[in-house]
Amino acid sequence: xxxxxxxxxxxxxxxxxxxxxxxxxxxxxxxxxxxxxxxxxxxxxxxxxxxxxxxxxxxxxxxxxxxxxxxxxxxxxxxxxxxxxxxxxxxxxxxxxxxxxxxxxxxxxxxxxxxxxxxxxxxxxxxxxxxxxxxxxxxxxxxxxxxxxxxxxxxxxxxxxxxxxxxxxxxxxxxxxxxxxxxxxxxxxxxxxxxxxxxxxxxxxxxxxxxxxxxxxxxxxxxxxxxxxxxxxxxxxxxxxxxxxxx
Amino acid sequence: xxxxxxxxxxxxxxxxxxxxxxxxxxxxxxxxxxxxxxxxxxxxxxxxxxxxxxxxxxxxxxxxxxxxxxxxxxxxxxxxxxxxxxxxxxxxxxxxxxxxxxxxxxxxxxxxxxxxxxxxxxxxxxxxxxxxxxxxxxxxxxxxxxxxxxxxxxxxxxxxxxxxxxxxxxxxxxxxxxxxxxxxxxxxxxxxxxxxxxxxxxxxxxxxxxxxxxxxxxxxxxxxxxxxxxxxxxxxxxxxxxxxxxxxxxxxxxxxxxxxxxxxxxxxxxxxxxxxxxxxxxxxxxxxxxxxxxxxxxxxxxxxxxxxxxxxxxxxxxxx
Numbered sequence: 001x002x003x004x005x006x007x008x009x010x011x012x013x014x015x016x017x018x019x020x021x022x023x024x025x026x027x028x029x030x031x032x033x034x035x036x037x038x039x040x041x042x043x044x045x046x047x048x049x050x051x052x053x054x055x056x057x058x059x060x061x062x063x064x065x066x067x068x069x070x071x072x073x074x075x076x077x078x079x080x081x082x083x084x085x086x087x088x089x090x091x092x093x094x095x096x097x098x099x100x101x102x103x104x105x106x107x108x109x110x111x112x113x114x115x116x117x118x119x120x121x122x123x124x125x126x127x128x129x130x131x132x133x134x135x136x137x138x139x140x141x142x143x144x145x146x147x148x149x150x151x152x153x154x155x156x157x158x159x160x161x162x163x164x165x166x167x168x169x170x171x172x173x174x175x176x177x178x179x180x181x182x183x184x185x186x187x188x189x190x191x192x193x194x195x196x197x198x199x200x201x202x203x204x205x206x207x208x209x210x211x212x213x214x215x216x217x218x219x220x221x222x223x224x225x226x227x228x229x230x231x232x233x234x235x236x237x238x239x240x241x242x243x244x245x246x247x
Numbered sequence: 248x249x250x251x252x253x254x255x256x257x258x259x260x261x262x263x264x265x266x267x268x269x270x271x272x273x274x275x276x277x278x279x280x281x282x283x284x285x286x287x288x289x290x291x292x293x294x295x296x297x298x299x300x301x302x303x304x305x306x307x308x309x310x311x312x313x314x315x316x317x318x319x320x321x322x323x324x325x326x327x328x329x330x331x332x333x334x335x336x337x338x339x340x341x342x343x344x345x346x347x348x349x350x351x352x353x354x355x356x357x358x359x360x361x362x363x364x365x366x367x368x369x370x371x372x373x374x375x376x377x378x379x380x381x382x383x384x385x386x387x388x389x390x391x392x393x394x395x396x397x398x399x400x401x402x403x404x405x406x407x408x409x410x411x412x413x414x415x416x417x418x419x420x421x422x423x424x425x426x427x428x429x430x431x432x433x434x435x436x437x438x439x440x441x442x443x444x445x446x447x448x449x450x451x452x453x454x455x456x457x458x459x460x461x462x463x464x465x466x467x468x469x470x471x472x473x474x475x476x477x478x479x480x481x482x483x484x485x486x487x488x489x490x491x492x493x494x495x496x497x498x499x500x501x502x503x504x505x506x507x508x509x510x511x512x513x514x515x516x517x518x519x520x521x522x523x524x525x526x527x528x529x530x531x532x533x534x535x536x537x538x539x540x541x542x543x544x545x546x547x548x549x550x551x552x553x554x555x556x557x558x559x560x561x562x563x564x565x566x567x
Contacts, residue, residue, distance in 0.1 A: 013496050013516050017385040120383050124363045129351030138428055139319045141348040160344055162436035166429045178497055210360035214389040225539050230548025234560035244526050246505045
């Protein structure tokens with residue numbers, strides 16, 4: 001079985017969010033970059049767990065980005081990917097990125113394509129669905145559990161206020177979230193092995209962008225907390241009722 | 248030209264997040280000088296003509312039984328056909344689970360630009376630009392859609408429901424859906440509780456509550472207010488509470504009118520999931536807890552002393 005895991009580079013969860021160039025670019029100076037947590041902890045680690053259960057599983061990684069994404073993809077190889085492809089292009093919008101991933105996947109013969117449920121920078125939650133549509137594959141989103149049973153994928157997905165179990169034929173695109181796998185860290189053997197694993201750089205396929213970011217904005221700062229004495233908590237209830245008018 | 252709003256339903260009932268999307272879509276139609284129409288898939292129990300109250304002129308209903316379960320591939324095929332039949336140039340979804348699954352597929356199918364997680368009405372000065380939430384709620388991006396057909400998914404609790412008098416014309420639409428290749432085995436719902444992402448008020452507990460046996464403080468207040476309950480990551484990881492209650496960067500992102508955090512320090516990863524809440528209340532005994540910087544109201548004090556008094560005061564308020 002061949003699994004394609006989509007990897008995105010994102011700022012660390014604690015990175016300071018600021019913008020430059022008249023608020024049109026993310027201020028990346030001094031920012032620590034990580035594998036998007038949903039791609040790493042859930043999609044990639046689940047693929048690795050499946051490979052540990054069935055050694056015939058092959059894990060291919062794909063990312064869309066410049067050479068500055070290489071350390072991220074090497075880390076993903078160190079965790080347990082077999083080989084990686086980097087599409088050498090700066091992501092413009094989600095449709096452009098999905099088109100690149102679909103381009104890589106089109107003749108790869110993949111049984112499963114796994115993505116994180118969203119990235120923690122753009123939060124579009126769009127790549128999985130777009131890739132599935134471009135390749136005319138089925139798509140199960142927000143999965144919390146994924147197993148193979150007799151050649152079919154059994155997926156537990158989140159629905160509004162609950163969960164649903166469904167069975168899907170391959171090939172299939174799945175977006176992964178918490179519950180899928182336990183986060184792990186690369187060991188020294190993995191890190192050494194990753195150095196010699198293939199990382200192929202390919203040119204982008206022609207693809208359009210359907211949207212463009214005009215500018216970024218930071219939310220207005222809160223006016224400051226109104227502290228209420230611990231001796232009079234009923235005052236909080238009065239304020240929520242009379243001032244904020246929400247209870 | 249028209250605005251087509253996908254009216255999401257669950258077990259025959261239109262969802263609350265859909266009313267927000269309908270109200271938003273009606274306003275977009277008004278701004279762009281056109282009409283707002285809705286599309287409903289699968290069997291429904293609610294009166295669809297009633298959607299007129301939210302500014303909808305026509306409801307297109309595709310009543311097929313095969314559409315009861317959400318299969319993104321089938322929903323996309325049907326909605327794409329409906330877009331063509333109605334001539335819609337703007338399609339709106341709630342950014343809920345169905346919207347997140349279907350809107351990207353529809354975008355790729357129609358080559359229609361998608362703004363996912365919109366928090367504002369479109370700005371039509373010099374194009375069609377919509378503000379969306381990015382960096383896990385820590386910033387916004389103004390994104391312009393540069394295609395003839397536009398798709399927007401509206402963040403939950405980002406636009407108020409607007410009701411007025413009105414009746415929509417309900418039309419049955421015949422569109423054959425491709426056969427689903429998914430087999431649905433079972434569905435489990437947490438019954439009787441408000442879904443966290445739809446809740447207007449959320450009461451949440453953290454490690455400061457010291458153990459699952461103290462969750463009565465969270466639940467009593469939630470019951471009195473009709474609020475949903477949530478927790479921090481540490482609490483879910485310690486199995487004090489189920490994972491589906493975890494809000495934060497790697498859990499659910501929510502935007503209720505009231506987020507009431509008890510014994511949660513407010514690490515940046517937690518804030519990422521709740522910083523779009525309208526009013527944040529923090530009860531924590533540590534005055535240095537970072538959450539106070541993001542809060543509107545706060546009490547520095549021991550939750551075990553403070554919360555029973557808060558609950559009592561709410562009970563008195565509700566009794567009056």
